[in-house]
Amino acid sequence: xxxxxxxxxxxxxxxxxxxxxxxxxxxxxxxxxxxxxxxxxxxxxxxxxxxxxxxxxxxxxxxxxxxxxxxxxxxxxxxxxxxxxxxxxxxxxxxxxxxxxxxxxxxxxxxxxxxxxxxxxxxxxxxxxxxxxxxxxxxxxxxxxxxxxxxxxxxxxxxxxxxxxxxxxxxxxxxxxxxxxxxxxxxxxxxxxxxxxxxxxxxxxxxxxxxxxxxxxxxxxxxxxxxxxxxxxxxxxxxxxxxxxxxxxxxxxxxxxxxxxxxxxxxxxxxxxxxxxxxxxxxxxxxxxxxxxxxxxxxxxxxxxxxxxxxxxxxxxxxxxxxxxxxxxxxxxxxxxxxxxxxxxxxxxxxxxxxxxxxxxxxxxxxxxxx
Amino acid sequence: xxxxxxxxxxxxxxxxxxxxxxxxxxxxxxxxxxxxxxxxxxxxxxxxxxxxxxxxxxxxxxxxxxxxxxxxxxxxxxxxxxxxxxxxxxxxxxxxxxxxxxxxxxxxxxxxxxxxxxxxxxxxxxxxxxxxxxxxxxxxxxxxxxxxxxxxxxxxxxxxxxxxxxxxxxxxxxxxxxxxxxxxxxxxxxxxxxxxxxxxxxxxxxxxxxxxxxxxxxxxxxxxxxxxxxxxxxxxxxxxxxxxxxxxxxxxxxxxxxxxxxxxxxxxxxxxxxxxxxxxxxxxxxxxxx
Amino acid sequence: xxxxxxxxxxxxxxxxxxxxxxxxxxxxxxxxxxxxxxxxxxxxxxxxxxxxxxxxxxxxxxxxxxxxxxxxxxxxxxxxxxxxxxxxxxxxxxxxxxxxxxxxxxxxxxxxxxxxxxxxxxxxxxxxxxxxxxxxxxxxxxxxxxxxxxxxxxxxxxxxxxxxxxxxxxxxxxxxxxxxxxxxxxxxxxxxxxxxxxxxxxxxxxxxxxxxxxxxxxxxxxxxxxxxxxxxxxxxxxxxxxxxxxxxxxxxxxxxxxxxxxxxxxxxxxxxxxxxxxxxxxxxxxx
Numbered sequence: 001x002x003x004x005x006x007x008x009x010x011x012x013x014x015x016x017x018x019x020x021x022x023x024x025x026x027x028x029x030x031x032x033x034x035x036x037x038x039x040x041x042x043x044x045x046x047x048x049x050x051x052x053x054x055x056x057x058x059x060x061x062x063x064x065x066x067x068x069x070x071x072x073x074x075x076x077x078x079x080x081x082x083x084x085x086x087x088x089x090x091x092x093x094x095x096x097x098x099x100x101x102x103x104x105x106x107x108x109x110x111x112x113x114x115x116x117x118x119x120x121x122x123x124x125x126x127x128x129x130x131x132x133x134x135x136x137x138x139x140x141x142x143x144x145x146x147x148x149x150x151x152x153x154x155x156x157x158x159x160x161x162x163x164x165x166x167x168x169x170x171x172x173x174x175x176x177x178x179x180x181x182x183x184x185x186x187x188x189x190x191x192x193x194x195x196x197x198x199x200x201x202x203x204x205x206x207x208x209x210x211x212x213x214x215x216x217x218x219x220x221x222x223x224x225x226x227x228x229x230x231x232x233x234x235x236x237x238x239x240x241x242x243x244x245x246x247x248x249x250x251x252x253x254x255x256x257x258x259x260x261x262x263x264x265x266x267x268x269x270x271x272x273x274x275x276x277x278x279x280x281x282x283x284x285x286x287x288x289x290x291x292x293x294x295x296x297x298x299x300x301x302x303x304x305x306x307x308x309x310x311x312x313x314x315x316x317x318x319x320x321x322x323x324x325x326x327x328x329x330x331x332x333x334x335x336x337x338x339x340x341x342x343x344x345x346x347x348x349x350x351x352x353x354x355x356x357x358x359x360x361x362x363x364x365x366x367x368x369x370x371x
Numbered sequence: 372x373x374x375x376x377x378x379x380x381x382x383x384x385x386x387x388x389x390x391x392x393x394x395x396x397x398x399x400x401x402x403x404x405x406x407x408x409x410x411x412x413x414x415x416x417x418x419x420x421x422x423x424x425x426x427x428x429x430x431x432x433x434x435x436x437x438x439x440x441x442x443x444x445x446x447x448x449x450x451x452x453x454x455x456x457x458x459x460x461x462x463x464x465x466x467x468x469x470x471x472x473x474x475x476x477x478x479x480x481x482x483x484x485x486x487x488x489x490x491x492x493x494x495x496x497x498x499x500x501x502x503x504x505x506x507x508x509x510x511x512x513x514x515x516x517x518x519x520x521x522x523x524x525x526x527x528x529x530x531x532x533x534x535x536x537x538x539x540x541x542x543x544x545x546x547x548x549x550x551x552x553x554x555x556x557x558x559x560x561x562x563x564x565x566x567x568x569x570x571x572x573x574x575x576x577x578x579x580x581x582x583x584x585x586x587x588x589x590x591x592x593x594x595x596x597x598x599x600x601x602x603x604x605x606x607x608x609x610x611x612x613x614x615x616x617x618x619x620x621x622x623x624x625x626x627x628x629x630x631x632x633x634x635x636x637x638x639x640x641x642x643x644x645x646x647x648x649x650x651x652x653x654x655x656x657x658x659x660x661x
Numbered sequence: 662x663x664x665x666x667x668x669x670x671x672x673x674x675x676x677x678x679x680x681x682x683x684x685x686x687x688x689x690x691x692x693x694x695x696x697x698x699x700x701x702x703x704x705x706x707x708x709x710x711x712x713x714x715x716x717x718x719x720x721x722x723x724x725x726x727x728x729x730x731x732x733x734x735x736x737x738x739x740x741x742x743x744x745x746x747x748x749x750x751x752x753x754x755x756x757x758x759x760x761x762x763x764x765x766x767x768x769x770x771x772x773x774x775x776x777x778x779x780x781x782x783x784x785x786x787x788x789x790x791x792x793x794x795x796x797x798x799x800x801x802x803x804x805x806x807x808x809x810x811x812x813x814x815x816x817x818x819x820x821x822x823x824x825x826x827x828x829x830x831x832x833x834x835x836x837x838x839x840x841x842x843x844x845x846x847x848x849x850x851x852x853x854x855x856x857x858x859x860x861x862x863x864x865x866x867x868x869x870x871x872x873x874x875x876x877x878x879x880x881x882x883x884x885x886x887x888x889x890x891x892x893x894x895x896x897x898x899x900x901x902x903x904x905x906x907x908x909x910x911x912x913x914x915x916x917x918x919x920x921x922x923x924x925x926x927x928x929x930x931x932x933x934x935x936x937x938x939x940x941x942x943x944x945x946x947x948x
Contacts, residue, residue: 511705
């Protein structure tokens with residue numbers, strides 16, 4: 001009877017185990033029997049680790065790139081994900097996170113560099129850095145690119161379902177003021193993006209620290225809560241595509257992803273202004289395997305890999321060589337959707353430079369705990 | 372005690388030791404640590420500085436002139452307790468008939484089948500169950516699809532305090548039905564039958580005889596459900612869309628994003644005190660009744 | 662007389678109706694989810710056609726497979742360890758009197774009554790502190806520092822699994838007549854023989870029930886695991902939770918259905934154990 005009962009436990013466990021073993025072994029792959037082409041894209045393979053812990057935004061890299069890197073260089077990349085810069089900073093700040101490569105946004109990178117969380121990059125290990133667009137280098141948070149290199153950049157504006165609007169929205173008021181699309185709208189769940197948008201709508205600057213400005217922004221957002229269905233930085237993409245949300249504060253690339261499923265989704269930088277921001281490669285100072293991280297950065301800066309990444313994320317690539325390889329589908333998606341940054345649009349964009357977090361988080365806290 | 376008894380006591384002690392050590396090390400001591408952290412200063416890397424400070428409690432209880440209520444934290448503590456209390460009552464109201472119904476089945480097959488039906492949700496992952504509700508009621512989900520097919524307008528169900536409250540009840544139901552059922556099964560039928568024979572109507576029987584008999588089960592279920600509901604994390608996160616947060620969300624935020632561990636610990640201390648009072652009281656009540 | 666009977670009939674009917682309604686509330690969401698996991702449409706608003714596609718995607722998803730493997734690794738170690746600890750604890754508690762028994766029982770109830778969010782953050786704090794001390798003492802740097810990962814999750818799971826399993830094993834032990842094991846000892850059997858040949862067979866359904874409960878709790882746990890996991894040690898519930906914050910992914914419905922199915926299977930195993938056990942168990946209550 002003992003055997004019978006033990007069997008019943010195993011029967012329950014077995015299906016899951018079988019599925020797991022079918023799924024491809026990701027323990028360290030050094031397959032001596034197969035001829036691994038010396039691609040030269042893997043640095044000094046003797047110094048590479050077996051695994052690399054990579055902390056990235058959710059859905060912010062083509063999973064195929066991770067598989068390819070493993071096949072080419074024998075490193076199994078384990079990716080953890082976060083949905084906000086606050087989460088990233090907190091994780092790295094706590095120390096000993098176990099991650100060797102992270103992708104902070106510009107202002108977060110600034111904070112991490114200032115608090116000594118980043119280590120200087122060894123550029124000799126990243127020869128592909130020459131591919132990078134000089135316009136995206138040397139930005140305010142890392143003027144000499146000692147600690148970061150650009151990964152992807154995009155904008156923040158408004159994404160909307162063109163079928164629900166007779167005339168396309170051109171102002172933040174379409175989100176913040178009561179309108180017919182109540183309960184079908186969302187703003188980003190981020191103290192800087194949400195409060196910043198309110199500030200800009202009210203005529204201040206995105207990173208204003210003026211207490212009067214913040215009070216007004218706070219009141220605006222609290223009043224807008226009745227109409228806005230969610231503060232959400234993740235689900236809104238799917239919601240835009242499905243029509244659950246018809247207007248949302250959104251990033252350019254997110255609008256692109258929504259457009260894949262629903263071509264009616266378009267994007268616009270409002271008249272009052274939007275932001276252009278950039279996500280960057282960074283290696284934490286306590287990274288377990290900085291060497292492999294460097295090699296992986298260099299790998300991702302290859303033209304073909306960069307193109308793959310951008311075709312997946314649908315942001316803008318700072319890699320000039322990769323930009324040459326982008327497909328016409330991608331270009332059509334970006335240009336027809338209002339996501340592309342024309343000279344006219346560029347005038348309305350401010351750089352993503354955020355002021356003190358305490359002021360913004362106090363305002364946002366007041367908004368999220370009200371009502 | 373002679374040596375035989377000594378040895379016996381030592382043997383029993385040895386049997387208990389691993390579990391006790393484990394629970395003390397992983398439950399009791401960490402709780403004490405949290406209590407200590409609440410009286411320390413917030414640090415940066417490393418999260419606390421071993422410098423005594425009341426900052427956390429001051430921040431927690433400081434009235435915020437700009438907020439519409441006392442302050443954000445107290446608001447959420449009060450809101451979570453209020454919702455949990457209401458949810459407990461609603462869950463009780465729904466569970467009592469069901470538990471009575473099951474206990475009243477004369478066929479053992481029916482009784483067992485119904486019990487299995489109640490236990491299955493109890494054993495299913497809470498995450499799956501709550502996600503199922505979210506999937507069901509999403510704007511692009513089945514219910515709205517059916518509404519549309521029937522020619523009605525799509526309705527917004529999620530991201531409201533209402534659905535979070537409903538989610539609390541939905542999650543808590545299995546946890547209330549089972550203790551209630553156990554208490555009802557144990558209740559002495561003779562007393563109930565005697566009351567009926569003496570001419571009491573169903574309502575009188577219910578309130579003056581039945582409920583007191585199963586009081587222990589009711590209390591146990593209520594306390595379990597209250598603690599479960601007041602500290603819920605998944606329900607407000609998955610069903611509330613950030614618009615109906617509860618106290619667990621604040622605690623998580625302090626520990627993960629805001630990295631203010633002393634403040635998070637202070638809030639946790641309040642939550643623990645709530646739960647402790649409840650369970651201590653229910654245990655005492657149960658012992659008295661026994 | 663007839664009005665009393667009608668009143669009783671009405672209250673009986675309303676009892677039945679409300680019970681059915683409550684059960685419906687319990688089941689409808691999950692049942693709908695299971696059905697729609699076979700829906701080929703990407704959104705849940707309409708039914709397109711029946712398909713296994715979302716299930717076929719699962720083995721191809723490396724991240725998901727890794728999460729499943731992690732969950733199984735943890736559960737398959739936590740279950741036997743916690744069951745053994747729980748059985749030992751039950752034996753050491755039942756029928757024994759010692760100073761501080763009540764206090765011990767209160768402490769042992771902690772994993773059951775403590776809110777998961779509290780356990781989660783307190784373990785986060787405790788493990789962080791301990792790991793930092795250990796790493797400092799051992800002089801371990803970035804590359805080989807001991808971090809949050811499967812071992813920390815495992816410890817946490819063993820702790821609450823033990824507490825819950827003890828409830829079930831104790832209940833089983835309580836039904837056992839101590840006279841039988843006393844008789845066995847009087848007749849010269851050693852404690853171990855008595856346990857192995859008399860006690861254990863008698864409490865087998867309880868032990869197995871405890872084990873299955875431990876397994877289920879471990880596989881399903883989210884909140885506590887969320888706080889004590891590290892890079893590369895994502896478990897299935899955490900992976901699902903992270904995916905819920907992403908772009909539309911209908912294969913989530915398939916994964917969720919599988920989890921539900923495995924809970925039902927494990928529950929079935931537990932019930933079988935109880936049924937078989939109560940039929941063949943020797944205990945003096947004559948149950």
